[in-house]
Amino acid sequence: MKQEGILYVVGIGPGNLEHLTQAAKNALESADIIIGYTTYIFLIKDIIMGKKVIQSPMKGETDRCKKALELAHKGEKVAIVSSGDAGIYGMAGIVYEIAQREEMNLKIEVIPGVTAAFAAAAVLGAPIMHDFAVISLSDLMTDWNLIQKRLELAAKADFVICLYNPKSQKRVKQIQIAREILMQFRTLQTPVGIVKNAQRENQEIFLTNLQEMLNYPIDMFTTIIIGNSHTKILNGKIVTPRGYQF
Amino acid sequence: MKQEGILYVVGIGPGNLEHLTQAAKNALESADIIIGYTTYIFLIKDIIMGKKVIQSPMKGETDRCKKALELAHKGEKVAIVSSGDAGIYGMAGIVYEIAQREEMNLKIEVIPGVTAAFAAAAVLGAPIMHDFAVISLSDLMTDWNLIQKRLELAAKADFVICLYNPKSQKRVKQIQIAREILMQFRTLQTPVGIVKNAQRENQEIFLTNLQEMLNYPIDMFTTIIIGNSHTKILNGKIVTPRGYQF
Structure with missing residues (x-):
């Protein structure tokens, strides 16, 4: 049998x-x-x-x-x-x-x-917590115009935004353009978390903001989380309030 | 000490x-x-x-x-x-x-x-697979106008959409309105997966579409995944292609 x-x-x-x-x-x-x-x-x-x-x-x-x-x-x-x-x-x-x-x-x-975004979120604090969008910046199989449109609409909707595949050796412009799109809808002080090798060996964690984010190392092992309009930095952690009164 | x-x-x-x-x-x-x-x-x-x-x-x-x-x-x-x-x-x-x-x-x-969306996705097939948005329909702590705006922009962006807290005993209208918003941007045949108690006891799985989705049991233990414009049903599973040629 x-x-x-x-x-x-x-x-x-x-x-x-x-x-x-x-x-x-x-x-x-x-x-x-x-x-x-x-x-x-x-x-x-x-x-x-x-x-x-x-x-x-x-x-x-x-x-x-x-x-x-x-x-x-x-x-x-x-x-x-x-x-x-x-x-x-x-x-x-x-x-x-x-x-x-x-x-x-x-x-x-x-x-x-x-998934990588949740692994990254846990070490950054609580950056997701509310409605969010996950977008891959890889245009190998997805039309770049569609990716740009998604970035724009997600920014407009005030989603917390998680970026996958932000940059590779050959794809370097996409993250720059993504940041420009986000800056149209969010302040330069919007918290941004950058995590390389989240929850694995050689993990690196950077807390920054939309203004400064490109000054940090970003590659294909990096996940980036961009806060919504309520996200803040509390005691060195990125936190997006869900709205509880306390 | x-x-x-x-x-x-x-x-x-x-x-x-x-x-x-x-x-x-x-x-x-x-x-x-x-x-x-x-x-x-x-x-x-x-x-x-x-x-x-x-x-x-x-x-x-x-x-x-x-x-x-x-x-x-x-x-x-x-x-x-x-x-x-x-x-x-x-x-x-x-x-x-x-x-x-x-x-x-x-x-x-x-x-x-x-998270519940991924637990539900695994039993539905591979409905997420590409860029997606997660939206809670609970307006207990979030302004309903903002939730509606997010639904509209996420639909426009052709995100796969995961809905959390779609309905409770007191909140019954929200899922109806959400469906109406989605129908402005997606066909009635868009695959929809409804999973109650995903990956726990008494799990129930329903494969349906935007047209029929409200005919299924939906409550606060239910997660709903709505496909993007490329999502299809293959051999009884919901699948969103990522774009691989094969």
Whole structure:
């Protein structure tokens, strides 16, 4: 009898294994084959020892998904990993898209996790707390005009704004333009939190504001949180009040 | 010598203990006093057995925070719990606000968690995946005009939209108005996922669309995810493509 395969799509959280959920750990432990981007495989190396590992560098996303689906379809227990939450700019979507096109009828289970914005928020204080928008500044797969429009409307709506993929070696202008758009709607003193490697090794935390934010190191491992019009800095923490009277 | 107190502000995730992070579990285990809303205390009862527990019903948020801060200030190890992530409509903000006003200089540590939208997304498929906005429909502490404005701008920006607190026994109109605002910008066929008790006991999942969404049970334990203009239903799952070519 053929074993029933399963594909776990696992969000491993920010990187530090302390922020992995038990469900994510269980899925990784019960899988026989682990597939992922090299950097993420490294982060979970201690809990996948002895397992078959298939790793590939950045931009191999679709190939990794195809491989994971093929193996699970053949009856293997497979886990494909994303950092943060697998359903937030992660692997969950493309897995379902490929499975449908290839007419693969197999069990797929998505395990949620702690996304980078929340990992960053926790070390900054309580910058999110109220309605918020999450925007990736990567225009690799998204039209830059749409990203600009989202920045403008999110700023206008007074959302706390979390920026993913703010800058890479080749993409340096986007964060500058994003800041200019935000300055049309918020004061230069609006608190901004910049966290590199949130909740993993070599974490760096910077509390700044819209005026000064570009003077800090920003790269593809950085998450940026921009306060709304009520956000303030209290005792060295960024706090957005929800509105409680006390 | 006086023991140094600490206040852990812990996000316990959606409720099922499988989705608690190790860091949250560690914080709860190392605390001597656990403070929280009765429903959340019940969810974590198995891991806080034998500890001193202070629980209170809904709307006791500020009193719970004051009590937690006072005890930690006196040198106790205290954990105050929020469902989901403590920094997303949770207790983290008010804790920092009160600590600052009362000039309490104590150690506060926020432990991030899996928020309801991500717990719901994982069982719906991959509905978020791209830029998104999270909006609470509760107008208890937020001006309803601002909430309406956020709904309109988020819809215009083509964000995937996650709605928290969509309806309570007394607040029934808000979700109707929200739907009307969304219909100005999205087709009636836009996929909508409704999840009650996401990733906890008595979970209910409904896949519907903007046209039909109000025909499903919606209450304060429900999270609603509304797709963007690219969101589709594939093999019974809601999927928002990120844009990968495959």
